[in-house]
């Protein structure tokens with residue numbers, strides 16, 4: 574977003590992504606890049622912060638991003654190696670940079686408004702993480718969602734809460750966006766939010782029906798393929814339905830939210846999936 578006196582960047586990206594986008598911004602404007610807004614704490618959205626700082630910008634985020642970083646970036650905060658160090662093992666750009674937590678924080682919302690352009694950064698509740706925030710451009714009715722909304726089989730549920738996610742998407746829908754820029758997948762129109770929400774609602778309905786019928790964890794585990802097929806048969810949400818581990822871990826997450834129990838056989842798979850995501854979240858879709 575190019576304001577009268579400065580540029581606001583939405584999502585810091587990985588360090589390599591930040592380095593890639595800066596010349597593109599420079600081709601558009603010579604105004605200083607003052608702020609980089611992290612929609613949440615994940616590496617593909619926040620690990621480029623240091624690159625932006627090196628270029629004169631200040632990382633901005635919802636206060637929940639710092640809480641999440643304290644939880645997962647234990648290496649930075651003086652504990653054992655955390656996600657940054659894990660990611661650095663496989664990403665030279667991360668290994669060559671360092672974690673820079675956002676230092677301008679807002680508890681609910683923050684507004685940038687120069688009289689011509691307006692961007693409202695807003696936390697609408699727990700979704701993909703506990704620190705998600707959206708960037709809303711009310712004049713243009715454009716909404717940047719971070720990973721609270723994706724457009725394709727990119728949902729990662731390990732750090733969030735699916736039940737609350739549905740409610741947060743409801744709040745986002747009320748904004749009345751005309752254009753939705755998701756965290757992964759192609760830009761879309763307002764229906765993307767509704768589709769993303771329907772995917773989670775359907776997932777919760779399917780798993781909830783098994784829980785209500787008192788099916789065992791093993792039986793729920795055995796139903797993953799069937800749930801996958803049911804959701805994939807709904808043309809409105811089929812594109813959100815992933816295959817294999819990623820879908821299994823989504824079923825397990827919902828089951829665990831409903832019962833407090835893990836799924837026996839998916840357990841390890843989900844943990845591996847969580848690990849994989851922590852290391853290279855978004856890598857497939859960024860390629």
Ligand SMILES: [Zn+2]
Nearest residue numbers: 615701720854
């Ligand atoms: Zn993410």
